[in-house]
Amino acid sequence: xxxxxxxxxxxxxxxxxxxxxxxxxxxxRTDTYRxxxxxxxxxxxxxxxxxxxxxxxLNILAAHPQxxxxxRSTFDDPWVAFGTIPNWVMLPQxxxxxxxxxWHFFFAWVFxxxxxxxxxxGFVTRRFGRRLWPTGADLKGFWPSVKEHARFHFxxxxxxxxxxxxxxxxxxxxxxxxxPMMLITGLSMSPGxxxxxxxxxxxxxxxxxARTLHFISAALIVGFIVIHVGLVIWTGLYNNMRAxxxxxxxxxxxxxxDEGGAS
Amino acid sequence: xxxxxxxxRALATAGVLTLAACQRAEQAGQRLLVSAEELTRRAQRxxxxxxxxxxxYDISEIxxxxxxxxSINPAAADYVALRDAGFADYRLEIGGLVERPLSLSLAELRxxxxxxxxxxxxxxxxxxxxxxxxxxxxxxxxxEAGLKPEAKYIVFYCFDALTQTETGPRYxxxxxxxxxxxxxxxxxxxxxxxxxxxxxxAPLRLRVxxxxxxxxxxxxxxxxxxxxxxxxxxxxxxxxxxxxxEWYAGI
Numbered sequence: 001x002x003x004x005x006x007x008x009x010x011x012x013x014x015x016x017x018x019x020x021x022x023x024x025x026x027x028x029r030t031d032t033y034r035x036x037x038x039x040x041x042x043x044x045x046x047x048x049x050x051x052x053x054x055x056x057x058l059n060i061l062a063a064h065p066q067x068x069x070x071x072r073s074t075f076d077d078p079w080v081a082f083g084t085i086p087n088w089v090m091l092p093q094x095x096x097x098x099x100x101x102x103w104h105f106f107f108a109w110v111f112x113x114x115x116x117x118x119x120x121x122g123f124v125t126r127r128f129g130r131r132l133w134p135t136g137a138d139l140k141g142f143w144p145s146v147k148e149h150a151r152f153h154f155x156x157x158x159x160x161x162x163x164x165x166x167x168x169x170x171x172x173x174x175x176x177x178x179x180p181m182m183l184i185t186g187l188s189m190s191p192g193x194x195x196x197x198x199x200x201x202x203x204x205x206x207x208x209x210a211r212t213l214h215f216i217s218a219a220l221i222v223g224f225i226v227i228h229v230g231l232v233i234w235t236g237l238y239n240n241m242r243a244x245x246x247x248x249x250x251x252x253x254x255x256x257x258d259e260g261g262a263s
Numbered sequence: 264x265x266x267x268x269x270x271x272r273a274l275a276t277a278g279v280l281t282l283a284a285c286q287r288a289e290q291a292g293q294r295l296l297v298s299a300e301e302l303t304r305r306a307q308r309x310x311x312x313x314x315x316x317x318x319x320y321d322i323s324e325i326x327x328x329x330x331x332x333x334s335i336n337p338a339a340a341d342y343v344a345l346r347d348a349g350f351a352d353y354r355l356e357i358g359g360l361v362e363r364p365l366s367l368s369l370a371e372l373r374x375x376x377x378x379x380x381x382x383x384x385x386x387x388x389x390x391x392x393x394x395x396x397x398x399x400x401x402x403x404x405x406x407e408a409g410l411k412p413e414a415k416y417i418v419f420y421c422f423d424a425l426t427q428t429e430t431g432p433r434y435x436x437x438x439x440x441x442x443x444x445x446x447x448x449x450x451x452x453x454x455x456x457x458x459x460x461x462x463x464x465a466p467l468r469l470r471v472x473x474x475x476x477x478x479x480x481x482x483x484x485x486x487x488x489x490x491x492x493x494x495x496x497x498x499x500x501x502x503x504x505x506x507x508x509e510w511y512a513g514i
Contacts, residue, residue, distance in 0.1 A: 064389040072326050072383060073390040097387065098507035105514065106299035191385045192307045192473045192513025195315035207383055207391040 028253040032161060035247045036127075042118040043244060049111040050221060052103055053182075055091035057218060059100035062090065067215055071206030079212070112183060119175070131163060132172050138165040154235050157254040170224070178220050185214035304511035313441055317472035320381045320393050325455060329384070329392040331462035334423035334434065337482055342422035350466040355450070359418070359487035362409030369452060369466055372399045375407075378449050386476040387508065395456060396470045398449035405443060405488070414488035417443045418495060419469055422482040425502070436480040437492055437500040437510075438471055447472040450483065475512035477503045 023031040066078035122128035188210035204210035243249035357365040379397040424431030464481025497505025504510040
């Protein structure tokens with residue numbers, strides 16, 4: 001709410017209108033400015049990078065579709081062995097380790113540079129603390145919020161201005177734990193980087209554990225994408241896409257929902 | 264020319280131009296993708312000190328099932344003859360851009376300064392094995408031969424052809440002088456305390472521990488110092504690099 005007050009502050013005299021102001025819409029709906037350009041650009045760059053990284057990563061996995069824990073491969077005893085990985089999930093199409101690695105490392109650079117810019121922006125502007133870091137009150141409301149979500153009731157009105165506690169916890173975990181984990185486990189697999197990052201390799205529990213953790217983190221990202229995209233569609237594909245493309249998000253008044261329920 | 268003819272010709276021209284544009288875009292895209300390799304190499308060279316050592320492991324961590332990959336029993340006649348004679352006639356040739364070309368027997372190599380290390384072998388496919396390697400330090404051999412100032416890369420020519428034929432392209436690899444002079448870079452003649460077995464590259468294989476497995480050339484026949492590898496095989500500096508893999512295999 002404090003953030004809303006700041007963003008909806010009146011237009012400063014003599015300057016062009018502040019883009020962050022609300023725009024009233026007919027029917028008590030409000031158009032509010034939600035995502036600044038840098039967040040939108042980095043989001044979509046991340047979408048491209050992560051999709052390419054996952055698909056080319058599956059092609060790399062296909063070269064040796066067994067995973068192990070520990071320092072080295074125990075060929076007779078992998079903890080998981082995958083069968084044939086279907087072509088349609090792989091980039092490039094068809095098994096091609098050499099080209100898959102070119103795709104993977106190019107987009108790894110895109111992912112890392114984009115991520116660093118996003119993190120720097122989030123911390124410097126304090127947007128991160130304002131929008132994503134859960135408050136004490138948020139955390140107290142965790143279980144009620146889970147129950148609401150389980151019944152597919154999503155916040156309306158002013159509550160829809162800010163992320164709810166589940167969103168905050170999920171986004172913070174993705175941004176600060178799971179996505180960086182991809183980079184850390186990825187670097188741990190580099191024999192070159194091992195020469196200065198040996199401690200990192202020990203932390204992971206060895207080369208094959210790092211590879212396994214790289215895969216598990218990737219699986220968590222895929223799980224996130226499935227739920228994230230599902231909820232984007234469920235809670236209003238058009239409005240959510242518009243917000244992530246133009247920055248503007250429509251807030252529905254809670255009365256509308258009540259009316260809808262009564263009719 | 265009626266309107267229909269004109270339209271179909273215009274469409275055909277547009278089609279050809281689009282195809283050409285697509286092809287050029289694809290080539291440009293490919294170059295862009297591959298450019299990340301150069302960025303990775305430069306970044307690693309920048310942050311990793313020249314002499315920083317790859318991790319070494321305890322004797323208890325040695326793999327009992329170290330995988331032998333690629334060629335495991337070269338079919339080339341010159342190799343078979345040497346192998347059948349227990350490599351008694353084997354000589355390592357060191358030439359190219361050097362002041363004093365060398366020709367060394369295995370006994371002479373064993374008499375030179377050596378290093379023993381227990382390291383991990385990371386295959387580009389994703390698996391890891393750990394082994395103990397003993398061998399002559401490449402840096403000492405290069406100093407003995409005396410590199411000329413133009414020398415930029417060290418090329419390793421091998422006996423094996425992955426096609427298992429006499430005429431198939433023989434394996435080769437190359438490294439730059441930073442890796443060539445790295446303290447862990449050795450020409451290994453022993454593995455796990457015994458003479459290097461044939462599946463792992465007897466009589467001599469390169470160990471270049473900060474690189475992926477395919478850089479660790481097996482069955483080394485000859486070493487050459489060169490200024491560039493434009494004139495060698497596919498011009499990319501190695502058997503697998505010629506087939507699309509990165510020359511710099513530090514990641």
